[in-house]
Each structure stands twice: as structure tokens, then as C-alpha cells.
Amino acid sequence: MEKVPMTAEGYTSLEAEIKNLKTAERPRIIKLIAEARSHGDLSENAEYHAAKELQGITEARIADLEDKLSRADIIDVSKLKGDQVMFGATVTLIDEDTEDKVKYRIVGEIEGNVKEGKISITSPIARALLGKRKNDVVEVSTPGGGKSYEIVKVEYK
Template sequence: MAQKSFPMTAEGKAKLEQELEELKTVKRPEVIERIKVARGFGDLSENSEYESAKDEQSVVESRISQIEEMIRFADVVDASAVDEDEVSVGKTVTFLEDGEDDTEEYQIVGAAESDPFAGKISNDSPIAQALLGKHVGDKVQIQTPGGTMDVTIKAVE
């Protein structure tokens, strides 16, 4: 069975590596210490501190595994290898919705690094899927959960 690749920018991969390091060197030891302290409180069957620490350990270990897999199968995208005016992962696209006065601007990134509030949308999102491979000046129809958007690509950086 083929493994899923995780498209991402070099910046996104570096952030994941930094998070992994933090989890392994800071968070994991903190949780282990909490478990040790909680064991000292006595009967584990009624020890809420112990249960809480074990739950947190599970979350931390799960996130470590998830990040390790994303890094192992990372597909770091080189946006400079694509035409200058072509929308691709790693590039920022500016578009104008028909009938609107204000443009919208998003950087298209891998799902692992998406942050819509920071203007970074996943390459798997409906907007990115519709825009990928298009060029400045192209008119694009985007199907979103909220309806259809007709847009014109104004800039790609």
C-alpha cells in the first residue's frame, strides 16, 4: 500500500520539526514527571491526577507519531519550479470575486500547515483545488460549501 505524501513548504516542514523537538525534549519529560508524582498519591484506581497525566501522555505520543509520519513522507514543494504566474503550493494568490470590491489573498500550503486565520489555506481546500494550476488573469469558478464563487486571479507571488 502506498503511503500518503504530505505536500508542504520548507517553512512548514521546519515548523513541524521544531514542534516535534519541543514535544520530545520538553513536553514528554514533563508528562512523565507528572505521572511519577501522581503515582505517589496512592491508589491508582481513584487517582484523577494519574488519569489526567496518562491521558495527556497519550495525546503527546499520538502527536509525536503523527508529526514523525508527516515529516517522513513530506513532499517539500519548490514553488520556484513552477511558472511565475501559476498558482501552486507555496505561492500566494490574490483574486477578486465577481461583484466585490476587495481582493482576497491566500498562501496555498500543505494541510499540515494550514491556518486560515493567518491567510494560509490547505491545498486540499475547495478554493485551493479550484485555483491550483491556474494563471494570473484566469477566471475560475470555485465550488464551496457556501455556494459558488466566480473569481479572477489578480496576482501570484
């Protein structure tokens, strides 16, 4: 089984999502199914079929998350240090074309969320950054074309 790298924060977040799905979402779906059943004929009952489909999606999500947790390789970022970009690093970059400053934290694939400043270790930007150091310039192929970034800060927190 292939290990799934993730931060301790990401692991805790997945545990919380599983708990929510099991303790809040499952009972809600069971009520929806029971209510839809009370409407009679199940063969033409759209509410019933929608609730059953939602139940299937929820159970699949729980199984997927539990699988990822069972294969988790938790990396304690607080014990990492140095100026080389690795998993868990928070990297401050300057876009060489626009001079815009951006900050990304390199996290596990399931934790990635660009809006929160977290990029997956498998993303093009993260792959380009890995192994680089402060003041290095990296070229990243993006759907909108190539981009150049200068690494101005590498930190582990």
C-alpha cells in the same frame, strides 16, 4: 507510501513542534504522572488518569508528525515561477460579489492555516485555483454557497 507535499518552512515548523513535544512536553507530563502517583490509590486517581491520557495523546501526535516528516516531499517554492497557480503560489484574489481582496498561499495539507493566509492544497479554493492564471475567474463551492474570484496576481516567494 504516499508522499506529503510541503514547503521547506512547513517542514521546519514540524521539526520544531516535534522537538518541543519531546524536550518540553514529555518531561512535563512525566512530572504530572509522578506527582499524581504520589497521591496514592491509582484506581480512583483522576489526576493520574488525565496525565496518562495526555501522555497517550502526545505520543500519538509525535508519531503522526514523524510519519509525515518521513514521507515529506519538500517543494522549494523559491525555484518556481510563472503565472500559473501551482503548489506554493501566493495568489491574490478579488471576490467578485464584495470586491474584497484576499491573499492565499497554497501549502501542504498539514500546513494549512487560513488565519495566516495559508490554504491547504486539498481545500476547495486551492483545488479551484490550481492550473489557473492571472485574470482568470474561478468558481468555488463553499459551505455558504458558490463564490466567484478573479485572480489578480500569482507569485512565488
